[in-house]
Amino acid sequence: MTDKNPEYDFKWCPGCGDFGVRRALEQALQKYIIDTEIPIENNVIVAGIGCSGNMVHLLEGQQPFGIHGLHGRTLPIAMGIKSSRPDLNVTVVAGDGDFLSIGMEHIAPQAQRNLDVCVIVMDNAVYGLTKGQSSPTSHEGMITSSTPYGKMEDAVNPLKLYLTLGVSHVASALSSKIKDLSQMIYDAMKYPGFAIVHVQSPCTEYNNTYEQLKGNVKKGIQPMAWSLPEDHNPESVSDAQNIVDRDGIPLGLIYQAKDRTSFSKRVEETTSSMNGKSAEDIITLYSV
């Protein structure tokens, strides 16, 4: 609940990783509207359903448009917006359950179209809002409310999946490293194609992974997260593949395709090849 939105009586649990993501998104958006001179009202946040989806109501500062849509359907909504208003800066926010479970089928088609949106996936490896059920990124054997004897499936490796499906810009981040995350979100907003920033955003209530991600010297816990080597070339597919094949959580820009035509450009080219024909003209021309 905020002073501005007193009717929304929900908030995140103390320590939830989504607070850091919110701060980073606010900073990135602020920088984006100053640098590009795109007014705030030409920015849209499309949210899925989940604790992460509440982001759209909890943003502070200048307010972009917000759509809190259906579970798993952030990408079709984002595509609808970009089809009719390619000038808008669209950012998708979704949880790992929303984006990689029910929403998984939408990733490949948008990767192939190179839909020019920035996607922020908040990965806590559980379904937080519905009380901690296993998600695609929960590890095999994990005990959750829906897997009391251990999850039977292997975990999805989201970064590997994005590369395989042809996502043009793939970055990986931690919610607690707000400065780095904010820069990654800003870069993804500016990238003219399908850009995903996959964020490890721990759920303090059902899967608190802060210690595993950052490590704890006193307890002899090695950090799972590691920075990309300095000589990593994000334009190299083989470098990117090599990174996502390694254990743990790589942090940084893993892959970025150069010179791929964006969805908005494809729409523009196709529309201009219609030579001013209306929808009715085309239906008449091609109806049998």
Ligand SMILES: Cc1ncc(C[n+]2csc(CCOP(=O)(O)OP(=O)(O)O)c2C)c(N)n1
């Ligand atoms: C079509 C549909 N199926 C299921 C649900 C119930 N539901 C709401 S949120 C959610 C999962 C949320 O998990 P995630 O996307 O990982 O987000 P988190 O809450 O962890 O941020 C589910 C299954 C729903 N709202 N709509």
Ligand code: SF4
């Ligand atoms: S249940 Fe988990 S993901 Fe949801 S607000 Fe609480 S800590 Fe965050």
